[in-house]
Amino acid sequence: MSGRGNEQARKTAEALVYSSGFGNEHSSEAVPGALPQGRNSPQRAPLGLYAEQLSGSAFTEPRRHNRRSWLYRIRPSAAHPPFTPVAGGALRGAPFTETVPDPNRLRWNPLPEPAPGTDFLAGLWTLGGNGDATQRAGMAVHLYHATSSMDRVFSDSDGELLIVPERGGLLLRTEFGLLRAEPGHMALIPRGVRFRVELLDATARGYVCENYGQPFVLPDLGPIGANGLANARDFLAPVAAYEDTEGPVEVVNKFCGNLWSATYDHSPLDVVAWHGNHVPYVYDLRRFNVIGSVSYDHPDPSIFTVLTSPSDTPGLAGVDFVVFAPRWLVGEDTFRPPYFHRNVMSEYMGLIEGAYDAKTAGEGGFVPGGGSLHNMMSAHGPDRETFDRASAAELTPHKVDDGLAFMFETRWPVTLTPQAAEADHLQSGYDGVWQGLERHFSR
């Protein structure tokens, strides 16, 4: 899109208003009187709108898991022509069976520059994942690099999309209204919700966790108490905004790993009013209330969980979204960076900005837009430089505020796509960062 297009999108993005809270029963109407009162499905919905329910949970799930929204729209979603399969580009879905799961520590540089005119959907590149989209279990790790706004509309039947911009702002035009997501924010598009991504800058880069499993929720706080970590009121849902446009619109649906396309004769972003709790949202990761040790030892990174997708086993997440936000380190007699460890969970890490405290920054290291994968039980932790530095550091209070990193931590190993396993931007010699950790043992 031209600079002018970006300018328009930015103007729109700067004027947005939101409805705040996590998991709320939000409600919104773009035209006064469009939202029915006292019932969901009146004989004739207000203003000649069609009433339609979008269910993100089975009808009968317990209230705390139940998710649905009622949409009041110009045309019902059912009014569409057949979908036909289209090529998915570099986008793949679970199950991932094309490579042998790899126990090695792996690290990638940022995605290469895409061709001009690449929109968000065409710019999605799948690194790998686990589970099975048809079983609604598991997750996929995608990266994106786009140079153009979407003209088309996308929806993902396979799962929710947690988008983590690293470079370039996004304007998300959804069925529920508009959201702005800049680097340092996260955005979430629930399963099945249609949206279009417009770029606020010339290019956009970032990460996507596609969650096939239970929807992300805020973690329980246990002894932390009633406040802390990501606070519910900092999550922002859109207010209703609709497109009343006729004319051909391509709508792409990801279904069981494949893309399907249909050309509608109107925009499906035509929702004039809505209410419910199956809604998209954005969250500024810098609002995260970081809790950590004020005595000794490095706490496990679960303390940094923004959102968790629970499984049927209490405490065992399908996937956790974890952020390493600016914080003070004050631990006494403590090796302060992340410790050496092997983990039954598999860890994909990305960097939004700056540096990460366990890894050397700069070219060939862990860089913004790059990523690392430490699969189930793979041994990792501070690289040699970090170990040497942190073992000798004077333990005065120290603020870690030179970066913003995150982790998608999942219960099952991540199997790579062939394009990730064979990528030119896969770093060779990542193992070398743990070379030279000399023995210091003496008795």
Ligand SMILES: O=C(O)Cc1cc(O)ccc1O
């Ligand atoms: O860098 C990592 O590997 C992620 C991580 C961070 C941390 O603070 C503790 C454990 C852990 O896996």
Ligand SMILES: [Fe+2]
């Ligand atoms: Fe780790």
